[in-house]
Amino acid sequence: MIVRRILDALITVFLVLTFVFVAMRVLPGDPAVAALGDYATAEQLAAFRERFGLNAPLWQQYVQFFVNIARLDFGTSLISGESIAMMLAVNLPYTIELSVVAMLIGIVIGVPAGVISARRRGKAADYIARVLALAGFCIPDFFLGALILIVFGLQLDMFPTMGGGTTFDERLYHLVLPAMTLGLIMAAFTSRLTRSALLEVLKRDYVRTARSKGIAEHWVIYRHALRNALIPVVTGFGIYILTMLSGSIAIELIFSRPGVGSMLVDGITARDYPMVQSGLLVFALFVVVVNFSMDVLYTLIDPRLRAGGGR
Amino acid sequence: MSASGIALGAAPAIVAVRPQRVTLWSIVAKDWVTSIGVLFIILLCIIAIAAPWIAPFDPVRQNMMAMSRPPSAQNWFGTDRYGRDILSRVIYGTRPSLALGIAAPLLAGVFGTLIGVLAGYFGGWIDRVTGRLSDVLMAFPSLLIGIMIAAALGPGFTNLVVAIAFAFLPRFIRVARASTMSVRSEPYIDAAIAAGQTHTRILLSHVLPNISGPLVVVATLWVATAIRIEASLSFLGLGTQPPEPSWGNIIRDGLTEMLISPWSVISAGVAVTVCVLAFNMVGDAIRDLLDPQSKD
Numbered sequence: 001m002i003v004r005r006i007l008d009a010l011i012t013v014f015l016v017l018t019f020v021f022v023a024m025r026v027l028p029g030d031p032a033v034a035a036l037g038d039y040a041t042a043e044q045l046a047a048f049r050e051r052f053g054l055n056a057p058l059w060q061q062y063v064q065f066f067v068n069i070a071r072l073d074f075g076t077s078l079i080s081g082e083s084i085a086m087m088l089a090v091n092l093p094y095t096i097e098l099s100v101v102a103m104l105i106g107i108v109i110g111v112p113a114g115v116i117s118a119r120r121r122g123k124a125a126d127y128i129a130r131v132l133a134l135a136g137f138c139i140p141d142f143f144l145g146a147l148i149l150i151v152f153g154l155q156l157d158m159f160p161t162m163g164g165g166t167t168f169d170e171r172l173y174h175l176v177l178p179a180m181t182l183g184l185i186m187a188a189f190t191s192r193l194t195r196s197a198l199l200e201v202l203k204r205d206y207v208r209t210a211r212s213k214g215i216a217e218h219w220v221i222y223r224h225a226l227r228n229a230l231i232p233v234v235t236g237f238g239i240y241i242l243t244m245l246s247g248s249i250a251i252e253l254i255f256s257r258p259g260v261g262s263m264l265v266d267g268i269t270a271r272d273y274p275m276v277q278s279g280l281l282v283f284a285l286f287v288v289v290v291n292f293s294m295d296v297l298y299t300l301i302d303p304r305l306r307a308g309g310g311r
Numbered sequence: 312m313s314a315s316g317i318a319l320g321a322a323p324a325i326v327a328v329r330p331q332r333v334t335l336w337s338i339v340a341k342d343w344v345t346s347i348g349v350l351f352i353i354l355l356c357i358i359a360i361a362a363p364w365i366a367p368f369d370p371v372r373q374n375m376m377a378m379s380r381p382p383s384a385q386n387w388f389g390t391d392r393y394g395r396d397i398l399s400r401v402i403y404g405t406r407p408s409l410a411l412g413i414a415a416p417l418l419a420g421v422f423g424t425l426i427g428v429l430a431g432y433f434g435g436w437i438d439r440v441t442g443r444l445s446d447v448l449m450a451f452p453s454l455l456i457g458i459m460i461a462a463a464l465g466p467g468f469t470n471l472v473v474a475i476a477f478a479f480l481p482r483f484i485r486v487a488r489a490s491t492m493s494v495r496s497e498p499y500i501d502a503a504i505a506a507g508q509t510h511t512r513i514l515l516s517h518v519l520p521n522i523s524g525p526l527v528v529v530a531t532l533w534v535a536t537a538i539r540i541e542a543s544l545s546f547l548g549l550g551t552q553p554p555e556p557s558w559g560n561i562i563r564d565g566l567t568e569m570l571i572s573p574w575s576v577i578s579a580g581v582a583v584t585v586c587v588l589a590f591n592m593v594g595d596a597i598r599d600l601l602d603p604q605s606k607d
Contacts (some may be wrong), residue, residue: 012391023459023462024463137591138539138588139587142542144574146562245455249547250543262400264462268462280458287450
């Protein structure tokens with residue numbers, strides 16, 4: 001089971017790397033022109049191609065691309081000349097801490113909100129929770145971030161509005177606003193998922209049996225229903241974590257935070273081609289890792305899958 | 312409105328049954344929330360088309376005498392740091408958003424249907440390869456695929472349409488494939504084959520008309536997401552290029568002056584949010600009408 005998942009993940013990694021390779025070299029025509037701009041001289045273009053091995057046959061570049069990645073050699077930034085691997089080592093923790101904290105906020109707010117919503121279906125609490133969730137769906141994350149920044153950062157001046165901090169306390173302090181932004185969006189997803197999954201489960205026979213045995217309602221919910229409702233929540237969660245991760249790119253820009261998203265956006269703005277490529281790679285690998293973890297988690301919380309195998 | 316993950320990248324329910332007729336009127340008449348959504352969308356379309364006549368000022372004309380002004384009788388939403396009228400920019404920003412919101416799902420629909428129908432009809436290795444590839448693509452959030460393609464293609468409206476259409480492609484492939492497979496097993500297809508009709512003719516006259524319903528629904532469900540992704544990509548500098556206004560790049564532009572005047576960020580942000588909300592509500596209503604099971 002796990003072996004199959006690993007194999008699946010490896011195939012996906014291969015396809016993803018190929019995709020990034022194709023996207024960066026084949027699609028737009030000439031990466032040298034893309035990097036240096038339309039006004040570059042022929043000599044500059046030639047020098048660029050030489051430097052990045054773009055004169056080699058495509059298949060050689062393709063092989064070299066894999067070899068470099070396996071050696072964690074992502075090249076150097078065209079603008080600053082720094083090693084991209086080093087930049088990633090500095091920036092990656094900021095993106096990861098933002099995502100993890102945002103995810104926790106999303107779960108801590110979203111799951112209880114979904115449970116309340118399902119238990120009081122049709123009542124005022126359900127209505128409020130659903131309207132808030134709908135708002136969370138429709139508001140773009142970067143706009144919510146800007147609003148939170150304007151209110152809590154600029155008007156009330158309670159939290160820092162830029163940077164990521166260095167010491168532990170500072171980092172936590174800098175995390176509050178960006179993590180809250182993504183966490184609230186995540187909570188909207190989570191509460192909607194939890195609500196519909198729980199409503200589905202509450203219709204089942206075993207819930208009726210539990211109730212007819214006279215078991216306390218909260219026990220029925222938490223012990224019998226929610227555990228089973230969490231299975232579809234976890235599957236849905238994977239794609240939402242990834243949606244949030246892609247949202248972190250814009251959030252890092254809003255709060256001027258360091259991170260892989262910032263690297264990617266800087267790379268795009270400055271036409272720094274190795275940087276864009278590495279940024280895309282990291283996000284693509286995030287996708288593979290999150291999906292793989294979700295699959296494993298799925299088999300852990302649903303013992304039927306371990307016993308029977310296959311969904 | 313029902314709970315759904317449509318706006319976010321979760322797969323819309325596959326509507327495999329042949330839908331009953333859904334007319335514009337049945338959507339409008341569904342409930343008052345939906346009719347407000349429909350009215351708002353109509354209003355947006357009018358604003359987009361009539362932008363040159365409605366907008367009080369030229370959206371790109373700078374005025375150094377009136378920089379970063381708060382809302383006033385002359386400039387209802389204030390001016391940005393170049394002295395451009397924010398209301399006019401937001402009005403013109405409707406155009407790329409709506410154009411993309413329609414073009415991207417349409418393009419994805421055409422190509423996705425083509426691929427999905429071929430895979431579902433012929434089966435075999437074509438089906439396995441497309442299935443595998445769309446599985447891989449489905450694992451990526453649409454926004455991320457949009458960013459990847461747009462970053463590779465470079466900024467610009469056409470590239471943006473291609474990027475977002477590509478991000479939606481696997482969703483359409485899946486629906487088209489599943490619907491085709493259910494139609495494929497119908498006796499009338501066997502009858503058509505027995506009667507000696509060519510595959511092309513069967514696909515065009517028997518398969519396509521019977522699967523078009525669910526595909527149209529899927530297309531409408533993705534409009535809201537397309538508009539949101541457009542805003543995100545323009546915000547990241549991958550979409551409509553300044554000075555031409557789009558809601559995303561107005562917000563990006565406003566970031567630097569947020570301390571002095573937050574009006575451009577707020578105006579454009581509210582515009583995106585309300586627009587996405589309207590399309591979401593109408594999309595949900597259409598899905599509820601076609602697939603009452605999904606309602607809770």
